[in-house]
Amino acid sequence: VVGGGAGGLELATRLGRKLGRKKKAHITLVDRNTTHLWKPLLHEIAVGTMDEGNDAVSYRAQAYAKGFHFRIGTLTDIDREQRQVVLAPVLDEEGVEYIPATRIDYDYLVMALGSVSNDFGTHGVKEHCIFLDSAKQAHRFRNKLLNRFLRIQRVPDEPDEVRIAIVGAGATGVELSAELHHAVKEFHHYGFDAITNEHLHVTLLEAGERILPALPERISAAATRELTNIGVKVRTQTMVTSAEHNGLHTKDGDFIEADLMVWAAGIKVPEFMANIGGLETNRINQLTVNPHLQATRDERIFAIGDCAEFIQEDGKRVPPRAQSAHQMAD
DSSP, X not given: OBOOSHHHHHHHHHHIIIIITTTSOOOEEEESSSEEOOGGGHHHXXXXXXXXXXXXXXXXXXXXXXXXXXEEOOEEEEETTTTEEEEOOEEOTTSOEEEOOEEEEOSSEEEOOOOEEOOTTOBTHHHHOBOOSSHHHHHHHHHHHHHHHXXXXXXXXXXXXXXXXXXXXSHHHHHHHHHHHXXXXXXXXGTOTTOOGGGEEEEEEOSSSSSSTTSOHHHHHHHHXXXXXXXXXXXXXXXXXXXXXXXXXXXXSOEEEOSEEEEOSOEEOOGGGTTGGGOOBOTTOOEEBOTTSEETTEEEEEEOGGGEEOBOTTSOBOOSOHHHHHHHHO
């Protein structure tokens, strides 16, 4: 099982309990990190309302307790002929290799790599916006936010506002917008007791007609009202065309000034997954699977979660959500 996210960790755990403990199968979970953190909670780490140390799960400890094996590593290729996954060398913090490139044999392979943010090639986004794909990125947002608060408190004549623009009004964008306003009291623990909600100016931008487009319209409307009530400026039908260090340009010709910018406008599977191992992938590099979650060109390879393009009987794609990954693992 490659990838220890919501789907991969659950699958490895259940297979370990059912087969690994009884020595009926050898289950190996591969992930580039040593701990699992539920990705939908990254917005809470970003604003400091959650301590990842209390919620992270050690892969090694989980493997030992549940009957599977854990290997740290980053997938680079699939050798379908030899039935092996190829892992990149593992480097330490100084960039020195301490584990060479390795191969792991498989009889059955489950790809559960998840996804990363998709900037759609929008100019300046990679350079100036923060993605929330990992705990490291969430910490980067929090540090920038705290530094901004510090300037407000310590630097004379500094504008006493923090302008935050969030692009994409799916679950991540909406939850981050709300969490920022609910979390101001948490900032007081860092010594910023003079900071109030009045110092925060949050703008949520969505290219579509409404926020939370994957949910029913009544929920979208209710969420819009709630966000507006707590002071979030919600702008729909607003497409961002480029980003600069101090703000965002829109298709309508507006420039939205911002001290911090978060990009949460869509997902894709990492680029190296495009046609990996000769398998069929779509335009965002998801593996195309059949009704049994098997890759269309190899019945021994399965894909679950965000990295799988699963089309239901009604023609709709299963959305990239942690809940979907759980259901696929099950």
